[in-house]
Amino acid sequence: MPELPEVETTLRGIEPYILNKKIKKVIIRHYQLRWPIPHNIQEILVGKTIKRLERRAKYLLFKTSKGTLILHLGMSGSIRILTEPCLPNKHDHVDLEFPNNIILRFTDPRRFGALLWTEDTITSHPLLKHLGPEPLEKEFSNAYLHQIMQNKNTPIKSFIMDNKNVVGVGNIYATEALFLAKIHPKTPAKNISSQQSTLLVKIIKQILRLAIKKGGTTLKDFVNSKGNPGYFSQHLKVYGRAGEPCLECNLILDSFKIGQRSTVYCGNCQH
């Protein structure tokens, strides 16, 4: 579920509770996530202090003086901070315990998430080294996007969802950004004009910033670190609205699949 705004919301929510705090205890109830959690994760983590908490793409990076804990929320993951003991539910796979009964609890019904440890530099880790620029950084510019779209036949929607091109843009925000930029999601990337590219970059940045401000998008089960939903879903103009009228022109919104992902668009507003 989580795209960049949801991961960023999670980071901001948990950071005050765990920064410069020492891990006292680690409980793993289910090791089998996207990849197995390292079997010796307890002995690695216990006693280490979280020196920095960062986000790269949709990965959360818990940096210690010795190495980095890499956490990905997958499709259905979320993290909550508990300030008092609470019995775990079915999909509460991991607890990290800190002083004063602070518990970081990772929940992930579908188990597409990941919890890994590395002592490499983050830029050399296999999962992270081929990632494209962060969409909110200046490296994600019109000049950059327009340049890498040359000769690419991939539909623009798939193109901006490919984390080699730009990270953090998932199905919700790709769908919404293309509506706002009035671009048809199937348009081959190479056919996007310089003007469209400029607008698209601007809109991706805007929508991600606004979604972060609203605490992310809760469709079904995303919750922030306090267990509360995000409120960006109130701003969605097309995602999840197939068969309903376009908010701009009233035409019934259509949907189809691009790269196995449902895509909603307005045949009147997007070209």
Add this chain to the structure above:
DNA sequence: CAGAATACCTGCGGGC
């Protein structure tokens, strides 16, 4: 090489 399909896993809603 690019681009598309597949795989991982659980839960939910709709149709019968």
Add this chain to the structure above:
DNA sequence: TGCCCGCAGGTATTCT
């Protein structure tokens, strides 16, 4: 009520 199907916020891996 229950079964079967399709669908869901991601992305590495495998295919054509």
